[in-house]
Amino acid sequence: MTKRKVFILGGGGFIGFAMVRILAARGGYDITIGDNFIRKQDDEETMQFIAEHGIRLIRGDFSDPAQFDRLDDAYDDFYMLASMIGVNNTLEMPHEIIRMNTALIFNSLEWLKRAKVRNVLFTSTSECYSGTTDRFGYAIPTPEEVPLCIDPIDHPRFTYAVTKMLGESGFMNYGRMLGFNCRIIRYSNVFGPRMGFKHVIPHLVERFLDGESPYKIYGASQTRSFCYIEDGALGTIQAMEYEATPSEIFHLGAKEEITIEQLVRETGRYFGYDGTYEVAPTYPGSVERRCPDISKAQRLLGYDPKIDWRDGLKLTLDWYVRYYKEQNPDGTRHFDAPDKFYK
Numbered sequence: 001m002t003k004r005k006v007f008i009l010g011g012g013g014f015i016g017f018a019m020v021r022i023l024a025a026r027g028g029y030d031i032t033i034g035d036n037f038i039r040k041q042d043d044e045e046t047m048q049f050i051a052e053h054g055i056r057l058i059r060g061d062f063s064d065p066a067q068f069d070r071l072d073d074a075y076d077d078f079y080m081l082a083s084m085i086g087v088n089n090t091l092e093m094p095h096e097i098i099r100m101n102t103a104l105i106f107n108s109l110e111w112l113k114r115a116k117v118r119n120v121l122f123t124s125t126s127e128c129y130s131g132t133t134d135r136f137g138y139a140i141p142t143p144e145e146v147p148l149c150i151d152p153i154d155h156p157r158f159t160y161a162v163t164k165m166l167g168e169s170g171f172m173n174y175g176r177m178l179g180f181n182c183r184i185i186r187y188s189n190v191f192g193p194r195m196g197f198k199h200v201i202p203h204l205v206e207r208f209l210d211g212e213s214p215y216k217i218y219g220a221s222q223t224r225s226f227c228y229i230e231d232g233a234l235g236t237i238q239a240m241e242y243e244a245t246p247s248e249i250f251h252l253g254a255k256e257e258i259t260i261e262q263l264v265r266e267t268g269r270y271f272g273y274d275g276t277y278e279v280a281p282t283y284p285g286s287v288e289r290r291c292p293d294i295s296k297a298q299r300l301l302g303y304d305p306k307i308d309w310r311d312g313l314k315l316t317l318d319w320y321v322r323y324y325k326e327q328n329p330d331g332t333r334h335f336d337a338p339d340k341f342y343k
């Protein structure tokens with residue numbers, strides 16, 4: 001049987017590698033990963049999995065167009081997940097977010113002119129409509145047809161979303177001109193083990209382990225919907241393999257909208273924290289409410305998120321606590337997270 005030939009740019013990352021695991025377990029896929037492991041996710045377990053499953057790894061910085069010459073001429077599916085992410089990065093080096101993400105998008109699109117690829121999927125974000133929901137009161141849960149809006153345009157935090165908007169338009173319009181099927185995924189807060197150390201959940205873990213008391217809840221009333229990694233990764237594959245129409249946008253996430261306070265208190269319960277909590281302000285520009293309408297993905301893809309945020313949180317906390325304990329066997333609270341100096 002011919003295998004379905006898949007190229008995942010950014011396939012060593014959090015969502016990409018969760019997809020790789022699903023595809024490898026299913027069988028019938030010939031998988032190539034392109035990644036420079038900028039977030040140091042090339043740990044021993046990951047590299048062993050890649051070797052054991054006959055996955056081809058092209059290690060390189062794909063903001064350099066020459067890296068694309070290392071690829072084959074034809075693929076069934078191209079998943080484009082590579083991106084510079086993280087609120088800290090947007091605030092500390094917004095110019096690099098613009099340069100890196102634009103280069104990754106542009107090089108991918110130009111490669112698609114010469115490569116034979118049937119289906120392409122680009123990963124975008126709910127940040128693209130945070131201005132619309134916050135400023136214009138658009139519906140929450142938010143459906144795919146929401147107008148995208150950045151507000152304010154000069155805020156460094158939104159450089160990331162601006163590049164995602166470019167990618168959405170770029171992939172859909174190159175698809176229209178070149179004849180490949182195009183899927184856009186806008187994720188909302190996918191979380192789980194191995195998501196890196198710049199996320200709200202590892203930060204909460206570090207601070208609980210550090211014994212912070214009173215424990216500050218930054219942006220307590222803000223809401224999010226937390227989607228467990230296995231659900232998000234499976235939904236992404238379902239979107240890629242949905243071929244009924246040439247071009248679709250899907251919101252992938254979870255249905256339940258919770259406050260940051262709920263998340264923090266649930267984490268506190270996990271750690272047996274019995275001190276007090278104190279409400280504190282969060283990043284300027286941080287969106288007030290966010291929850292995707294996922295009914296289109298449910299209807300067309302059979303997307304069916306199975307893991308409730310509390311169960312997913314427990315699995316995630318178990319992983320981070322184990323990680324930090326292994327890093328600090330002497331009990332010192334020295335958290336040298338591998339992607340701390342993500343440049």
Ligand SMILES: NC(=O)c1ccc[n+]([C@@H]2O[C@H](COP(=O)([O-])OP(=O)(O)OC[C@H]3O[C@@H](n4cnc5c(N)ncnc54)[C@H](O)[C@@H]3O)[C@@H](O)[C@H]2O)c1
Pocket residue numbers: 009010011012013014015016034035036037038039040041060061062063080081082083084085100104123124125126186187188189190191195196
């Ligand atoms: N995790 C979420 O909640 C979320 C939300 C919205 C959007 N997204 C998008 O989904 C995609 C995957 O996100 P993730 O959470 O897995 O992030 P991630 O950082 O774990 O994965 C991105 C991968 O891209 C790789 N990469 C970055 N720059 C590269 C380059 N120049 N050349 C080659 N590889 C490079 C990184 O090494 C990393 O492995 C990203 O495009 C992200 O913007 C994720």
